[in-house]
Amino acid sequence: MSDIDFRRKINWHRRFRSPEGEKSEHEILRIFESDRGRIINSPAIRRLQQKTQVFPLERNAAVRTRLTHSLEVQQVGRYIAREVLSRLKEQNLLARYGLETLTGPFESIVEMACLMHDIGNPPFGHFGEAAINDWFRQRLRPDAACGDAQEDFHCAIATLRLKEGDDALNTLRCKVRQDLCHFEGNAQGIRLVHTLLRLNLTWAQVGCILKYTRPAWDAQTPPASCRYLMKKPGFYFSEEHYIARLRSELELGDYCRFPLTWIMEAADDISYCVADLEDAVEKNIFTVERLYHHLCARWGQHCQGDLFSQVVLDAWEKSRANNMRRSAEDQFFMYLRVNTLNKLVPYAAQRFIDNIKPVFDGSFNQALLEDDSPASRLLDLYKQVAMQHVFNHPDVEQLELQGYRVISGLLDIYSPLLMLPLADFQQMVSEGGVRHLPIETRLYHKLSSSHCLAYKEAVDKLSCSNPHYEVMEFYYRCRLIQDYISGMTDLYAWDEYRRLMAVA
Numbered sequence: 001m002s003d004i005d006f007r008r009k010i011n012w013h014r015r016f017r018s019p020e021g022e023k024s025e026h027e028i029l030r031i032f033e034s035d036r037g038r039i040i041n042s043p044a045i046r047r048l049q050q051k052t053q054v055f056p057l058e059r060n061a062a063v064r065t066r067l068t069h070s071l072e073v074q075q076v077g078r079y080i081a082r083e084v085l086s087r088l089k090e091q092n093l094l095a096r097y098g099l100e101t102l103t104g105p106f107e108s109i110v111e112m113a114c115l116m117h118d119i120g121n122p123p124f125g126h127f128g129e130a131a132i133n134d135w136f137r138q139r140l141r142p143d144a145a146c147g148d149a150q151e152d153f154h155c156a157i158a159t160l161r162l163k164e165g166d167d168a169l170n171t172l173r174c175k176v177r178q179d180l181c182h183f184e185g186n187a188q189g190i191r192l193v194h195t196l197l198r199l200n201l202t203w204a205q206v207g208c209i210l211k212y213t214r215p216a217w218d219a220q221t222p223p224a225s226c227r228y229l230m231k232k233p234g235f236y237f238s239e240e241h242y243i244a245r246l247r248s249e250l251e252l253g254d255y256c257r258f259p260l261t262w263i264m265e266a267a268d269d270i271s272y273c274v275a276d277l278e279d280a281v282e283k284n285i286f287t288v289e290r291l292y293h294h295l296c297a298r299w300g301q302h303c304q305g306d307l308f309s310q311v312v313l314d315a316w317e318k319s320r321a322n323n324m325r326r327s328a329e330d331q332f333f334m335y336l337r338v339n340t341l342n343k344l345v346p347y348a349a350q351r352f353i354d355n356i357k358p359v360f361d362g363s364f365n366q367a368l369l370e371d372d373s374p375a376s377r378l379l380d381l382y383k384q385v386a387m388q389h390v391f392n393h394p395d396v397e398q399l400e401l402q403g404y405r406v407i408s409g410l411l412d413i414y415s416p417l418l419m420l421p422l423a424d425f426q427q428m429v430s431e432g433g434v435r436h437l438p439i440e441t442r443l444y445h446k447l448s449s450s451h452c453l454a455y456k457e458a459v460d461k462l463s464c465s466n467p468h469y470e471v472m473e474f475y476y477r478c479r480l481i482q483d484y485i486s487g488m489t490d491l492y493a494w495d496e497y498r499r500l501m502a503v504a
């Protein structure tokens with residue numbers, strides 16, 4: 001009997017009101033069908049339509065947003081999943097791996113993880129992330145939290161400042177300060193799905209979006225064997241217990257990933273690398289001719305039959321022949337996408353199968369498309385050209401700076417809520433406002449009720465007599481502000497900032 005049995009991983013139970021008892025193949029599929037409905041109908045998915053992929057606040061609807069990007073990732077994810085399954089079937093391995101009756105759920109979990117993979121991204125993408133983290137770092141000074149209590153006077157929040165002789169609380173203070181200064185889109189995605197939207201998805205479906213396994217509060221250097229899996233924070237302190245349960249439900253070892261997550265990651269990499277270049281052409285950042293020139297220059301000498309020739313040169317030549325009565329741009333990208341998919345998808349699928357043991361265990365410490373193969377080199381080529389010629393385009397950088405300013409500005413505007421003494425904020429929450437605090441009351445009214453509910457629920461669970469109470473209350477209050485700001489779309493954040501700064 002093989003020790004690889006996907007029935008142990010494709011856990012269709014839910015945290016609340018879980019289906020119980022034995023389930024037939026059809027019934028299990030229906031459970032995942034329910035996950036699909038919950039995800040597709042969630043407002044967070046719809047908000048992706050106004051979030052930046054590469055070009056902030058883009059008016060041209062042919063240029064990708066996070067939503068259209070995610071639909072493409074979903075499609076590529078399905079392609080890889082089917083490729084994996086059909087290869088396993090050909091080799092008579094489906095039954096051996098416990099997948100015989102689970103091919104439908106396998107595919108569905110991958111697809112929905114792909115659709116959700118950016119669900120927690122803040123407005124303005126990585127710039128939004130940086131703005132949130134810089135803002136909190138400047139105020140909480142997490143680095144100072146590891147040292148001497150006497151030196152810790154830079155932290156702007158008295159409750160979180162280390163106090164001499166207060167060891168147990170100091171450990172918590174360090175943890176909370178680290179955690180709040182490591183906002184990350186993937187970790188926010190887990191929080192959004194579980195704590196804020198309460199989608200109550202199956203364990204397998206949530207496990208598939210746990211892309212990184214590093215706790216956000218962890219300040220240690222990760223062990224070399226998990227360095228890749230712990231490249232970024234993957235979940236917050238607020239979800240610590242939930243993630244512990246998820247790990248046990250999915251039989252995930254320390255810092256290990258859910259096996260299908262590698263497929264989601266590869267689908268994202270394959271999708272965006274061509275799409276970003278196509279969008280850059282649509283935006284007139286370069287012409288197809290210039291792009292082709294950049295690709296040739298970066299690849300170096302290509303020779304007949306190598307991957308570059310089969311994919312890029314082939315697309316170029318076919319688009320020049322122009323026999324389909326489409327624009328040369330459209331043709332080039334159509335061939336480039338098809339050629340790229342036809343090479344990279346089978347390669348990623350085979351890597352999944354070749355490394356099935358560490359992938360199943362969750363310990364495989366690299367991406368499927370991250371090795372010294374021509375396939376990985378091709379992916380890297382696209383990314384390098386985008387980095388050099390697209391992301392640093394003056395118009396893009398200008399908008400990114402504006403995005404950064406908007407997010408930091410919004411945090412400044414909402415910071416009076418963080419500065420309120422505990423009793424005042426609690427009165428605000430319980431009574432919906434405080435008479436002598438007109439500004440804070442109005443700011444509080446702006447927050448979303450689902451975010452406030454998550455705050456209330458978390459704080460209600462704390463015991464007032466617990467010495468941790470004050471630190472934890474403040475922690476959840478900061479999470480509330482981060483939830484609110486990161487949940488905004490680019491356009492909402494932009495409009496809100498201008499309105500509150502009273503700029504026309």
Ligand SMILES: Nc1nc(=O)c2ncn([C@H]3C[C@H](O)[C@@H](CO)O3)c2[nH]1
Pocket residue numbers: 053054055125126272276391396
């Ligand atoms: N505008 C912009 N600036 C950057 O520095 C940058 N780095 C990456 N990206 C885009 C590429 C992928 O679509 C997606 C995932 O990496 O985000 C960026 N976009």
Ligand SMILES: O=P(O)(O)OP(=O)(O)OP(=O)(O)O
Pocket residue numbers: 118121125126185186211232268
């Ligand atoms: O698409 P993003 O912005 O989330 O960027 P990424 O390259 O997919 O990075 P991550 O590994 O943080 O999801």
Ligand SMILES: [Mg+2]
Pocket residue numbers: 117118185
């Ligand atoms: Mg991502």
